Amino acid sequence: MPWREPQIVHGAGRLRELPNHLKAHNIDKVLLVTDTILEQTEHFQNIKKYLDEANIGYAIYNGTIPNPTIDNIKDATRIYKKNKCKGLVAFGGGSAIDCAKGVGIRIARPWTPISFMRGTLRVLRKIPYLVAIPTTAGTGSEATVAAVISNPQTHEKYPINDFVLIPRLAILDANITLDLPPHLTATTGMDALTHAIEAYIGYSNFNGSAEAAIIAGRLIIENIQNAYTNGHNIKARENLQKASYLAGFAFTRAYVGYVHAIAHSLGGMYHTPHGLANAVILPHVLKYYGEAAEKRLGFFAKAIGAVPAEIDNHEASTLFIAQIRELNRSMNIPEFLDVIQSEDIPTLAKSASKEANPLYPVPKILNAKELEELYRIVKGNH
The missing domain is CATH 1.20.1090.10 (Dehydroquinate synthase-like - alpha domain)
Known part of the structure; x- marks a missing residue:
């Protein structure tokens, strides 16, 4: 199986290294995927500052909810396309990272409904460069092949598993988790x-x-x-x-x-x-x-x-x-x-x-x- 690990940046204060990694992959605009609460945090403001200083553009999707839905992914994908983004940066717990993975799936397979991807090895196409910045220490989504998606209409929640969903970069900055309740x-x-x-x-x-x-x-x-x-x-x-x-x-x-x-x-x-x-x-x-x-x-x-x-x-x-x-x-x-x-x-x-x-x-x-x-x-x- 084509297992790979994300590149790991581990250590307090290393969030500022994000722009260097984006530039190394020729990415000059990203979609930041988060939620309304995390958007207000000092760390998210720092991300915007670091990107601004490096002249890397960004758009923001802040509508992620716990157990991200098909509609979350649809809305975020619309923003990604409208702003001609070239990469994804997920800032949050498993929900934000899964939502960003869902956007990646929609970009890789624009004509296939997300519900058709449930199960294993249904994506099979490279998704945009994905950075996971977990704000909790638990989901492990920054290391996994899985995106877990909810469908409110059917009350279902299901995993989508594919090697292409493993993030390319994971930034594990413990400073981000210090204020976790x-x-x-x-x-x-x-x-x-x-x-x-x-x-x-x-x-x-x-x-x-x-x-x-x-x-x-x-x-x-x-x-x-x-x-x-x-x-x-x-x-x-x-x-x-x-x-x-x-x-x-x-x-x-x-x-x-x-x-x-x-x-x-x-x-x-x-x-x-x-x-x-x-x-x-x-x-x-x-x-x-x-x-x-x-x-x-x-x-x-x-x-x-x-x-x-x-x-x-x-x-x-x-x-x-x-x-x-x-x-x-x-x-x-x-x-x-x-x-x-x-x-x-x-x-x-x-x-x-x-x-x-x-x-x-x-x-x-x-x-x-x-x-x-x-x-x-x-x-x-x-």
Whole structure:
């Protein structure tokens, strides 16, 4: 497979290097993709200043919403074309980066509806030069082949996977994440932990993805509470950024599992933020897997230093799930998602099954009845 990694610029204060990389690729005008809140931040204003100083033109799309929609992509693409942009710069969390990837898809395949791209290897054409500047440490979208898109009309949320969607450049500047609110620090960090765990316990990991998942898991366990309680701990912020990237590297090669499939269905139906959904769902799914996942999960827990190395995998996995629950509680993440409506569960389960099977190499295939039971557990009705 034609895997590649984005060029990485990692370190506090390195956002100012953006113009040099654009010039190196002969890009003299870009579309900045963000949202209305991030547009007002000092860091976004700095991006505009750096581009102005380098005589690089830009247009702005600030309409990105959580779980970006087909309409977001359509509106942003219109601005890109109208201003004759030559590249894309995404400034935000996974939503802004996914929206920019969606614009890239529309530019590469202008005559194909975005919904026809769902699934794997449907784009297959080079998209414009894409820079990802993540403002959170969690989604890993700066490292992945995936763009996750929502369709409000059908209440669906689905991934588009293609190698061309891996950004060309990722700027990991920890200064950008210093003012991230504690709740977002917690949920995006748990999102990254979910990526690492699901990549590791599935059946498609290889040495490279397994090693990346373990390093990411260790960094998250060691730093997430420090970043949550002291947002200006620059070292903790840098470590979480590194973890997010490594977890993204791992899952874009080894895939995820039912945690993500369920989270995507809730994002499509109820607009539940993805990091929050993953954080809540994760311990429930891991427990539901039972013996099917405990060998790999136990080994992972020991490898990242979350549990004693001398205990067996059954005990290690049980203890690790309990630690995840406690970690959530310590950061005020709820145990259940009561937004789930009982009458929606069959539709949600069908959506999750369609996404996960047969693409995701999960430890255990769940049938419709089991998936519906799992939704009731996540709702708190079991």
